[in-house]
Amino acid sequence: MEELLSSATIGKTHGVKGFLRVYSLSGDYSHLKKLKECYALFPDGREKLLSVSDTSTQGDLFLMRFSGYDTPESARLLSGSILRVKRSDAHKLKKGEFYIADLYGLKLVYQGNEVGTVVSVSEGAQAMLLSIDKDGKEYLVPYLPVFVSSPDFSTGTIELRMGKLLDL
Numbered sequence: 001m002e003e004l005l006s007s008a009t010i011g012k013t014h015g016v017k018g019f020l021r022v023y024s025l026s027g028d029y030s031h032l033k034k035l036k037e038c039y040a041l042f043p044d045g046r047e048k049l050l051s052v053s054d055t056s057t058q059g060d061l062f063l064m065r066f067s068g069y070d071t072p073e074s075a076r077l078l079s080g081s082i083l084r085v086k087r088s089d090a091h092k093l094k095k096g097e098f099y100i101a102d103l104y105g106l107k108l109v110y111q112g113n114e115v116g117t118v119v120s121v122s123e124g125a126q127a128m129l130l131s132i133d134k135d136g137k138e139y140l141v142p143y144l145p146v147f148v149s150s151p152d153f154s155t156g157t158i159e160l161r162m163g164k165l166l167d168l
Contacts, residue, residue, distance in 0.1 A: 004039060005090045005101050008032060008083040010064075018075040019056065019063040022083060026091040029062050035089060040081040047084070098151065100128070103158070106151055108132055108141075110160040118158065130158075132166065139166050 011021035024032060035052045042048070051067040064083075069075040090099070100121050108116040108130075116134035121143070123129070128143040141147055141160065149159035160166065 003087055004084040005087055005099055006041070006082050007038070007085045007090055010040065010078050010081045010083055012079055013072040013075045014058070014061065014063050016072060017065065018070040018072060019054075019065045020069075020075050020078060022062050022064045024062070024091075028091045031085070031089060031091045032062065032064070032083075035085060038089075039084040040078050041084050042081045050078075098153070102153065103130065103151060105156070107157045108134075108148075108160050108166075109157045110163050110166070114157075115160065115166055134166055141165050 006025060008025055009023045011023060013019065014021050022032060033055050035055075037049060037051050040048045040050055050069075052064060053067045053070075054065040056063045056065075066075070066078065069078060087099075093099070103118050103121055106118045107114045108118065116132040116139065118130050119133045119138075120131040121128050122131065124140075124142060126142070126144070130141045130143055130148070132139045132141055147160070147162050147165060149161065151158045
């Protein structure tokens, strides 16, 4: 399981003290308010450790400020990055919930046979889409009960219910 989880996106600067608008991916901000450190994942793949110096809310905005980024000009360097946190600092899960990152690497099984591997997950119009690698070819499978089962993390599998989705 991945140790760092994508938890929020970092938006535009706000005000003159280096605050940035932060948008939680789970919709919950309580875990972000408690952070002491996190990582910024930049679009080019670089990752940087950040120390949280302050958090604030203004209306419906959640704001964060990071040590060493105390001006709008310096804070702007973090805009557009993904805020990643240690699993222990992430939003706490309720029974039956899981992190999307936990789907990565699960084996897709159809009628008892392994037919592919989950390599990524993206948002679709009606549901998440599982990107499945089957013999070097990519297939998209909607994460809906009619198409796949709930993940079984004890076996590292998810069952495909409709073989035609992978040309089986």
